[in-house]
Amino acid sequence: MGGVFAELVGQDQAVDVLRRAAAAAAEAVAGGRGTGMTHAWLFTGPPGSGRSNAARAFAAALLCDDALSADRGCGNCGACHQVEVGSHPDLTRVRPEGLSYGVRQTRDLVLKAAGAPTLGRWRIVLFEDADRVTEAAANALLKAIEEPPPRTVWLLCAPSPDDMIITIRSRCRVVTLRTPPAEAVARVLTERDGVPLDMALFAARAARGHIGRARRLALDEEVRRRRADVLSIPASLSGVGACVTAAERLVKTSTEEADAATAELNETETAELRKVYGEGSSGKGLNKGLVRGGAGALKELETLQKSRATRIKRDSLDLALLDLVAFYRDVLAVQFGAGVELANEDRRREIETMARGSSPEDTLRRTQAIMRCRERLAANVNPQIAVEAMTLALRSPGLA
Incomplete structure (x- = not known):
């Protein structure tokens, strides 16, 4: 598994679904039916499963300069690089910074998503932590998902389908991710970050498959110290x-x-x-x-x-x-x-x-x-x- 999907460790089934959808999207751009591609996706899975990473990889596959070739989401072209760093003109990436995401912010986002793609392929909204939307914001989002422009794609991320109102999740294609095996996470740490195998295995197990936290545990002594402080609590409760x-x-x-x-x-x-x-x-x-x-x-x-x-x-x-x-x-x-x-x-x-x-x-x-x-x-x-x-x-x- 290469290209933009390479770091989705242990998610072979989800990657297969996304690759086939990217192929269908390329077919639609070329004037075909594009069966298998839909305008709204919901990425779910436990913490550390890589929901936002999967959504970002899929966005890159849709916008890839080589999207009409067999290697959709090559990871090397200008478009893939722009998606990676968040600078692609047709990608809007949203992560609520506060406790919730309000209706005014959502309406502004919907207006932005309604525009035509700058480069003529897809306009993509990648909404991390979409479960943080308020009830009023969810209703505004629902209207946009119900009647989207023909080239707008919504990629929503939430821990579980149940974290989104039923009217939204029923209109999305759900991609379920799983916690990757510790061995697979350790392999990424050793190959990508040069972490010694023993430390990589420790970090992968301690992070319960969460690649980002495993990396911080492996590379930052202060993060390891804070974890040790937390795990010392059960034995310290003497009174x-x-x-x-x-x-x-x-x-x-x-x-x-x-x-x-x-x-x-x-x-x-x-x-x-x-x-x-x-x-x-x-x-x-x-x-x-x-x-x-x-x-x-x-x-x-x-x-x-x-x-x-x-x-x-x-x-x-x-x-x-x-x-x-x-x-x-x-x-x-x-x-x-x-x-x-x-x-x-x-x-x-x-x-x-x-x-x-x-x-x-x-x-x-x-x-x-x-x-x-x-x-x-x-x-x-x-x-x-x-x-x-x-x-x-x-x-x-x-x-x-």
Whole structure:
């Protein structure tokens, strides 16, 4: 498997579907029937399965300069490169930066998608995290998908088909991706990034097949340290005070990660916007008037930045919770004597100790407590309160 689909590790079935659809699209461009190509696609799969990567690869295959040849999505032509870096004029890539994507933003996107392709082939909208659209935004999106222009293609990404309203998913062709095997992810890390095999296997297992996170684990010692801090929590819950301390540490870490991820970007965005509105310009009265005129835009940017920081904080916290779920999944596997690969093989001794000291029912209740915490966070419960309730339940699984 080469070209733009080469990095879709372990997704042979999905790649086959997308290759045949790209061939049908090329047939349609040439004036044929193009059976097998449709105007709306929904890419689904668990975290790390590569939903957005698959959608981007498909977009490249549709826009490839060699799209009429046998090697659609060659990965080498100008169009494929433009799709990769996000600069192709006929590709609009959207990723909600805040907690949700509103109706005004969606209507602007729909208007943009309605235009004819610049290069005469397809106009593509790649919508990552499409499950973040509000109800009103989903209805606006539905109208665009129901009656699209003839050369517009919508590529939506969401964890599950159920995360989209039924009227949207019923009008999309669903491509389901799976978690790639750890060995396949490790092979990519060794061949592409030069990671030693032992480290690559550790990172692939710990990341549960998520290629992006596996790469960060393999290459960044700080990421490994944060993971170790999270996985030390189960053994540290010796009392109520320890539970509260662990919750505070978990929430604080996610906040620090969000601050680190957004600080430089926020500063750059604010400086660029101030420059647009004339800050630093010469001329009597010019600087003050233009900056004052941009006060509304600056306030809107600050609101967006706060929403983005909140989303990153929650995403970071959710990733930590999923690490804990994987830990207890390993405990349960040991308790049942299942011959499966442990995600946390590097902590096998700790896992075996916990497996001996508790029952499978305890482990299941602890896992349920973590999932309940994730649900509460999604419902905007205060993170400190939600995580404290979880750590108390982890110590005494009868609590909820």
